[in-house]
Amino acid sequence: MKKEKKYFLSPGHNACSGCGQLSAVQAVMRGLNKDTIIANATGCLEVTTTAYPESAWGLPWIHSLFENAAAVASGILASLKKRGDKKTKVIVQAGDGGTFDIGLGLISGMWERGENILYICYDTESYSNTGIQASGATPYGSSTTTTPSGKQSIGSTQNKKDMLAIALAHNVKYVAQSVAGFPTDITNKVKKALTISGPAYIQILSPCIPGWNIDYGDAATMGKLAVKTGLYPLLEYENGQLIHSSITKNFKAEPVENYLKKQGRFKHLKATDIKAISQIAAYNISKYKI
Amino acid sequence: MKKNNKLSLKPNSALNNKTGSWRTSRPKTDYNKCIGCSLCSQLCPEGCIEMIKTKKGLKPQTNYDYCKGCSLCANECPVKAITMKSEYNTNHHE
Numbered sequence: 001m002k003k004e005k006k007y008f009l010s011p012g013h014n015a016c017s018g019c020g021q022l023s024a025v026q027a028v029m030r031g032l033n034k035d036t037i038i039a040n041a042t043g044c045l046e047v048t049t050t051a052y053p054e055s056a057w058g059l060p061w062i063h064s065l066f067e068n069a070a071a072v073a074s075g076i077l078a079s080l081k082k083r084g085d086k087k088t089k090v091i092v093q094a095g096d097g098g099t100f101d102i103g104l105g106l107i108s109g110m111w112e113r114g115e116n117i118l119y120i121c122y123d124t125e126s127y128s129n130t131g132i133q134a135s136g137a138t139p140y141g142s143s144t145t146t147t148p149s150g151k152q153s154i155g156s157t158q159n160k161k162d163m164l165a166i167a168l169a170h171n172v173k174y175v176a177q178s179v180a181g182f183p184t185d186i187t188n189k190v191k192k193a194l195t196i197s198g199p200a201y202i203q204i205l206s207p208c209i210p211g212w213n214i215d216y217g218d219a220a221t222m223g224k225l226a227v228k229t230g231l232y233p234l235l236e237y238e239n240g241q242l243i244h245s246s247i248t249k250n251f252k253a254e255p256v257e258n259y260l261k262k263q264g265r266f267k268h269l270k271a272t273d274i275k276a277i278s279q280i281a282a283y284n285i286s287k288y289k290i
Numbered sequence: 291m292k293k294n295n296k297l298s299l300k301p302n303s304a305l306n307n308k309t310g311s312w313r314t315s316r317p318k319t320d321y322n323k324c325i326g327c328s329l330c331s332q333l334c335p336e337g338c339i340e341m342i343k344t345k346k347g348l349k350p351q352t353n354y355d356y357c358k359g360c361s362l363c364a365n366e367c368p369v370k371a372i373t374m375k376s377e378y379n380t381n382h383h384e
Contacts, residue, residue, distance in 0.1 A: 011338040011356035012304035017312055018360030022335035030332075049304065056304035181366075183332040217361030220333055 013056040015048040020180040020207035020219030027183035031190030041069035041094035070110040100136030111170035124208040136161040149268040174200035175237040181223030213264020230281040245290040313359030323371035330363035
């Protein structure tokens with residue numbers, strides 16, 4: 001009999017066909033080893049991988065509430081400490097709703113205590129699981145079900161919350177940003193984060209098929225375009241210093257239209273709105289140039 | 291086995307859920323064109339593309355039990371070795 005293959009995250013989960021988040025999760029899983037415990041916040045990842053009575057996970061995995069994944073991870077770490085286990089790593093996985101909005105207070109506490117936990121945020125730029133409501137991560141001009149576009153509205157009028165800056169303000173030792181579409185980059189960042197003792201934060205842009213209103217096979221293309229336009233650069237901070245960035249001296253930004261026009265959530269934007277978004281890209285390019 | 295009794299759900303039990311039935315078109319890989327870079331295997335949201343050793347080197351093998359036919363692999367293949375074929379014209383027993 002053929003020996004059954006063991007997966008950290010097995011096929012058979014019920015995420016949308018072509019899901020950008022699950023593509024990113026697969027890349028994260030390749031960066032982990034078997035001595036890992038995952039605390040998961042409520043969100044698409046939790047719902048799609050653990051539909052009762054089945055679980056796609058092959059690692060110890062716990063879900064409690066939307067807001068407390070960070071606190072649960074702190075508890076797991078305290079318990080491991082009591083047992084004298086120094087080998088097992090604790091990681092948190094959450095979406096942008098659980099990170100930018102609902103869980104922010106408890107995340108702040110976890111970082112304040114300086115605990116050796118890797119926090120991974122899959123940023124879909126909306127509450128994808130409950131029906132595409134706007135979150136703190138929703139960018140300017142994006143149409144969601146709570147910020148619908150129309151004659152009088154361009155969609156979300158607020159800018160995206162700068163979560164990396166919040167992490168850096170807590171003196172998080174390792175802060176990185178990546179996108180689904182560059183799997184090797186994600187895997188390498190996870191591996192690096194696990195070698196650092198102390199808190200680490202990785203934020204991964206995860207294109208959402210229904211939320212962004214894109215074609216099934218376009219998740220990776222969208223992630224790459226977000227990097228090429230300068231709207232979501234690949235970044236790496238160590239001890240507060242920017243050490244790697246996709247925006248180098250020779251960086252030539254693609255026009256933001258290429259990224260915006262392919263997404264249903266930005267379809268309504270007029271030339272003046274697109275200009276405003278290109279200014280966000282220009283600001284990123286000046287801020288993250290290395 | 292006794293150890294597993296306390297678990298509410300068995301690890302990897304989602305494998306019972308054959309999501310291949312979602313598919314409307316299936317990816318076909320041309321092994322002559324494929325350069326064995328494994329990008330499709332790394333990007334697959336299902337994790338159902340395995341790199342296997344063949345006479346022509348490392349090649350991807352799609353597990354059609356779970357492939358949802360999203361075409362992400364076909365879109366991202368750097369040498370366009372993967373094409374999507376409609377599920378309704380495919381001979382399942384070939």
